[in-house]
Amino acid sequence: MSGVSMAVDLGGIRMANPIGTASGTFGCGRQFEGFYDVGRLGAITTKGCSAEPWNGNPAPRVCEVTSGIMNSVGLQNPGVREFVAHEGAYLSGLAERGCAVICQVVGHSIEEYASALELYEELAPFAAGFEVNISCPNVAAGGLAMGSTPERAAEVMRALRPLTRRPVLVKMAPSRVPETARALEDAGADALSLINTIPAMSIDVRTRRSRLSRPTAGLSGPLVHPIAVRMVWEAHNAVGIPINGIGGVMSGQDAAEFILAGATTVSVGTANLVQPDSAPRILAELERWAESQGVHDINELIGAFEC
Amino acid sequence: MGLVVARQTAGLHECEVVGNGPDAKGIFLLRMRAEGLSRALAPGQFVNVAVPGDATQILRVPLSCSGILPDEGLVEISYAVVGDGTRRLSEVPVGTSLGVVGPCGHGWGPIEGKALLVAGGIGAAPIVCEARRLGVEGVPFDAALGAQSAARLWGEAALARAGAGEVLVATDDGSAGIAGFATLAAERLLAKGGYSCVLCCGPQPLMAAVAGLAGKAGVPCLVSLERMMSCGFGACCTCNVSLVGGRQASCCMDGPVFDASEVVW
Ligand SMILES: Cc1cc2nc3c(=O)[nH]c(=O)nc-3n(C[C@H](O)[C@H](O)[C@H](O)COP(=O)(O)OP(=O)(O)OC[C@H]3O[C@@H](n4cnc5c(N)ncnc54)[C@H](O)[C@@H]3O)c2cc1C
Ligand SMILES: Cc1cc2nc3c(=O)[nH]c(=O)nc-3n(C[C@H](O)[C@H](O)[C@H](O)COP(=O)(O)O)c2cc1C
Ligand code: FES
Numbered sequence: 001m002s003g004v005s006m007a008v009d010l011g012g013i014r015m016a017n018p019i020g021t022a023s024g025t026f027g028c029g030r031q032f033e034g035f036y037d038v039g040r041l042g043a044i045t046t047k048g049c050s051a052e053p054w055n056g057n058p059a060p061r062v063c064e065v066t067s068g069i070m071n072s073v074g075l076q077n078p079g080v081r082e083f084v085a086h087e088g089a090y091l092s093g094l095a096e097r098g099c100a101v102i103c104q105v106v107g108h109s110i111e112e113y114a115s116a117l118e119l120y121e122e123l124a125p126f127a128a129g130f131e132v133n134i135s136c137p138n139v140a141a142g143g144l145a146m147g148s149t150p151e152r153a154a155e156v157m158r159a160l161r162p163l164t165r166r167p168v169l170v171k172m173a174p175s176r177v178p179e180t181a182r183a184l185e186d187a188g189a190d191a192l193s194l195i196n197t198i199p200a201m202s203i204d205v206r207t208r209r210s211r212l213s214r215p216t217a218g219l220s221g222p223l224v225h226p227i228a229v230r231m232v233w234e235a236h237n238a239v240g241i242p243i244n245g246i247g248g249v250m251s252g253q254d255a256a257e258f259i260l261a262g263a264t265t266v267s268v269g270t271a272n273l274v275q276p277d278s279a280p281r282i283l284a285e286l287e288r289w290a291e292s293q294g295v296h297d298i299n300e301l302i303g304a305f306e307c
Numbered sequence: 308m309g310l311v312v313a314r315q316t317a318g319l320h321e322c323e324v325v326g327n328g329p330d331a332k333g334i335f336l337l338r339m340r341a342e343g344l345s346r347a348l349a350p351g352q353f354v355n356v357a358v359p360g361d362a363t364q365i366l367r368v369p370l371s372c373s374g375i376l377p378d379e380g381l382v383e384i385s386y387a388v389v390g391d392g393t394r395r396l397s398e399v400p401v402g403t404s405l406g407v408v409g410p411c412g413h414g415w416g417p418i419e420g421k422a423l424l425v426a427g428g429i430g431a432a433p434i435v436c437e438a439r440r441l442g443v444e445g446v447p448f449d450a451a452l453g454a455q456s457a458a459r460l461w462g463e464a465a466l467a468r469a470g471a472g473e474v475l476v477a478t479d480d481g482s483a484g485i486a487g488f489a490t491l492a493a494e495r496l497l498a499k500g501g502y503s504c505v506l507c508c509g510p511q512p513l514m515a516a517v518a519g520l521a522g523k524a525g526v527p528c529l530v531s532l533e534r535m536m537s538c539g540f541g542a543c544c545t546c547n548v549s550l551v552g553g554r555q556a557s558c559c560m561d562g563p564v565f566d567a568s569e570v571v572w
Contacts, residue, residue, distance in 0.1 A: 062537050272542060
């Protein structure tokens with residue numbers, strides 16, 4: 001154990017350490033128990049769930065690009081009720097083990113977001129807070145559209161704010177960061193998560209077709225990390241609420257960059273899929289870095305970037 | 308058929324390469340020392356292999372086991388070199404330690420009666436693995452095996468050694484066995500009758516056609532499907548298989564072996 005205090009507070013979500021996992025890349029957590037004790041993580045964010053089940057997009061849903069992957073899962077999910085019925089017991093136990101459980105909601109419309117959040121509010125006493133995904137680029141009717149302008153983003157947040165007293169995070173699209181962040185803060189968001197995947201394309205030049213089942217898909221992995229660091233820094237400069245940095249974190253050094261740029265917490269995404277024991281390794285590396293910086297508390301390093 | 312099979316949770320294994328070389332044209336045999344995995348794997352299951360050599364290529368390569376030798380602590384994988392990942396794998400020297408996730412998915416499950424095994428190309432890998440088990444358990448089986456050419460034919464000797472009653476070979480160019488696809492060989496064997504199930508792995512069109520033939524003959528059919536995937540243990544939803552009735556299954560957890568009558572082809 002190091003001498004550095006690693007506990008952080010993400011807009012009311014108390015975490016034993018800053019390392020969490022990004023929605024959609026971690027199942028419900030259970031899948032990783034064969035690799036390590038998931039209870040050691042600061043938080044997990046569950047797969048985006050809607051009030052009713054969604055089928056997602058046809059296969060193929062993933063392809064590899066240089067230093068990253070692209071996915072077009074399209075938020076396939078069994079719906080909040082079914083999800084809680086299957087995974088609620090595991091998630092309650094995980095919360096008792098000291099890992100904050102953040103449940104993500106998705107919808108095609110404000111009404112659908114509200115229904116999903118209301119269901120979670122009722123069925124998920126284990127949730128430390130909720131994350132509203134207004135930025136998934138894979139859903140034609142909602143997703144990006146809901147978060148594509150600061151006004152739309154704020155509208156969603158204002159509608160959801162009265163529905164729960166638990167902390168609400170908003171998962172932002174990687175565009176128009178400062179103004180969207182300010183609009184969300186004004187609308188009552190407790191914290192911001194960024195970035196989601198970046199809309200991108202990959203074409204098989206032999207067949208002239210997309211390498212995935214849709215023309216565009218979401219880019220993630222190490223190649224998005226420098227972009228994400230810039231966006232976290234912009235958000236940090238724009239608002240006072242805490243930020244959860246996401247995007248291409250493969251090492252403790254990547255996580256440390258987010259903290260310096262202004263993130264209070266860091267979520268590991270794609271790294272979980274390619275190297276399943278990544279998150280605890282990243283936590284250990286982050287802790288060693290904090291120690292090497294000579295601080296007593298990781299909070300001293302948040303936003304400590306010097307320019 | 309026994310599709311809901313007890314499954315071990317996937318873990319991370321460091322496996323030492325003890326052999327890696329060509330076995331037929333474009334096909335390599337990888338042998339790994341993997342004590343834990345060799346005891347945990349069942350025929351039809353797969354592993355997700357991190358292939359060294361290019362830090363910009365981060366996805367693992369999913370590969371079925373073609374041989375499981377728990378007494379020697381070895382796992383064998385037979386793979387076709389089709390792209391960058393499998394090419395890099397073919398260059399991995401003996402002594403290298405490979406990071407392997409597994410066991411992934413569930414296998415063929417218990418088989419009763421007489422089985423017809425149908426394989427096309429490197430689809431023979433999980434089929435040969437199952438044939439060895441059937442041989443040991445004394446379950447009778449025949450095999451239909453297809454390849455592009457005699458040079459690319461893989462698995463014929465292994466199937467015969469495992470105890471196949473008959474191995475009917477078909478090659479696209481007629482350079483070995485009958486001229487035509489594996490479907491033709493499967494059709495001929497099925498016509499003889501007497502099979503209680505068909506197990507098939509190969510290119511998607513072959514599996515779809517064999518599923519149709521088996522359906523017509525009234526014989527239950529299992530297929531081992533391939534999907535582009537990432538984690539291999541149920542965490543990402545990138546490996547979906549559409550099932551009849553609109554349900555989405557995951558290839559890596561609910562498969563890769565599926566009841567052919569449930570798959571939307
Ligand atoms: C459960 C499962 C078991 C498999 N078992 C074997 C096996 O025992 N032996 C074997 O040789 N191959 C097997 N495969 C296929 C193997 O995973 C792919 O051939 C391999 O990932 C190609 O990687 P690459 O980087 O060499 O090719 P890439 O450059 O990525 O692609 C080359 C070609 O292979 C196709 N391809 C890529 N990834 C996959 C994939 N996951 N599934 C199917 N096609 C793919 C691409 O569409 C392209 O046409 C299996 C696949 C799955 C899903
Ligand atoms: C396969 C896959 C599925 C994802 N599903 C979701 C999702 O359901 N909700 C969401 O907000 N983000 C989802 N994401 C985005 C990640 O949570 C994360 O924001 C993004 O991948 C960037 O981080 P990374 O580079 O570390 O992966 C998904 C990403 C991947 C690769
Ligand atoms: S590959 Fe991740 S769920 Fe199947």
